[in-house]
Amino acid sequence: MSTATQDRSEADGKLSDDQLDLVFGALAHRTRRALLARLGSAPAKITDLAAPFELSLPAVSKHVRVLETAGLVRRQIDGRVHRCSLDTAPLREAERWLAHYQAFWAETLQSLAEHVEQEPGP
Amino acid sequence: MSTATQDRSEADGKLSDDQLDLVFGALAHRTRRALLARLGSAPAKITDLAAPFELSLPAVSKHVRVLETAGLVRRQIDGRVHRCSLDTAPLREAERWLAHYQAFWAETLQSLAEHVEQEPGP
Numbered sequence: 001m002s003t004a005t006q007d008r009s010e011a012d013g014k015l016s017d018d019q020l021d022l023v024f025g026a027l028a029h030r031t032r033r034a035l036l037a038r039l040g041s042a043p044a045k046i047t048d049l050a051a052p053f054e055l056s057l058p059a060v061s062k063h064v065r066v067l068e069t070a071g072l073v074r075r076q077i078d079g080r081v082h083r084c085s086l087d088t089a090p091l092r093e094a095e096r097w098l099a100h101y102q103a104f105w106a107e108t109l110q111s112l113a114e115h116v117e118q119e120p121g122p
Numbered sequence: 123m124s125t126a127t128q129d130r131s132e133a134d135g136k137l138s139d140d141q142l143d144l145v146f147g148a149l150a151h152r153t154r155r156a157l158l159a160r161l162g163s164a165p166a167k168i169t170d171l172a173a174p175f176e177l178s179l180p181a182v183s184k185h186v187r188v189l190e191t192a193g194l195v196r197r198q199i200d201g202r203v204h205r206c207s208l209d210t211a212p213l214r215e216a217e218r219w220l221a222h223y224q225a226f227w228a229e230t231l232q233s234l235a236e237h238v239e240q241e242p243g244p
Contacts (some may be wrong), residue, residue: 017152028147030139033219040227042234088227091220097155098217105162105210112164 015093019071023090026070031055032063036072036086043085137215141193145212148192153177154185158194158208165207 015023026032035049050060064084067073071090076083137145148154157171172182186206189195193212198205 017155020155021150021152024146025150028143028150030143033139033142037223037226040223040230042230086227088224091224095217095220095224098213098220101159101162102210102213102217104159105208108162108164 014096015090019090020094020097022070023072023094026066026072027094029063029066031060032067035060035063035067036091039073039084039086040088043083046082046084049084136218137212141212142216142219144192145194145216148188148194149216151185151188153182154189157182157185157189158213161195161206161208162210165205168204168206171206 027036031053034053038044038049038052046061046064047057049064050057053060064073064075068075072087073084074087076085149158153175156175160166160171160174168183168186169179171186172179175182186195186197190197194209195206196209198207
């Protein structure tokens with residue numbers, strides 16, 4: 001286990017490793033990414049969400065549950081109608097993770113390149 | 123299947139849905155994220171990568187293979203030594219996906235909020 005990564009996310013008060021696992025896992029399927037894109041336009045009932053997909057209602061419902069567990073979708077139950085809405089907060093944290101490491105990596109690669117340039121030839 | 127999402131990534135000439143599935147899937151495990159963070163400092167041999175983790179060499183090797191399949195890690199084989207290095211390009215594309223949709227969602231949420239404000243009270 002990398003304590004460096006763990007400490008970093010805890011120090012920032014951001015998503016835990018468990019939560020980041022779930023968020024990236026939820027994003028790792030094109031149907032779920034498409035569902036998020038759809039929910040970004042407006043909240044929707046499960047039946048409406050299923051309509052554009054060549055998938056059964058239970059299959060879409062299963063994807064929605066994965067999104068719900070990752071905190072990306074909230075479900076409001078009104079009798080038999082389940083209305084879903086998007087929560088973008090965990091996505092911002094996932095993006096923050098990527099942005100943070102990319103800044104760090106860009107810096108490292110730059111200094112590696114400079115180091116190589118300074119080395120005498122063979 | 124969402125043709126909207128698919129068309130978008132193809133039109134941008136960016137990662138395909140298949141590749142985004144693999145990249146987000148690779149990120150969906152804290153050990154793999156920690157391996158990426160470690161490789162961001164400098165390329166490393168598999169044995170060196172395994173050292174800080176309480177994991178067997180085959181277990182770390184399996185995680186490295188997932189990262190390799192997602193295009194995040196390149197492996198250079200020199201006899202029995204496998205040297206791994208980071209490729210940040212797919213991460214930039216994953217971040218781009220998140221940034222793109224967040225901009226779109228922020229806009230939508232803003233106009234929804236304005237719409238609600240303009241509606242007459244009950």
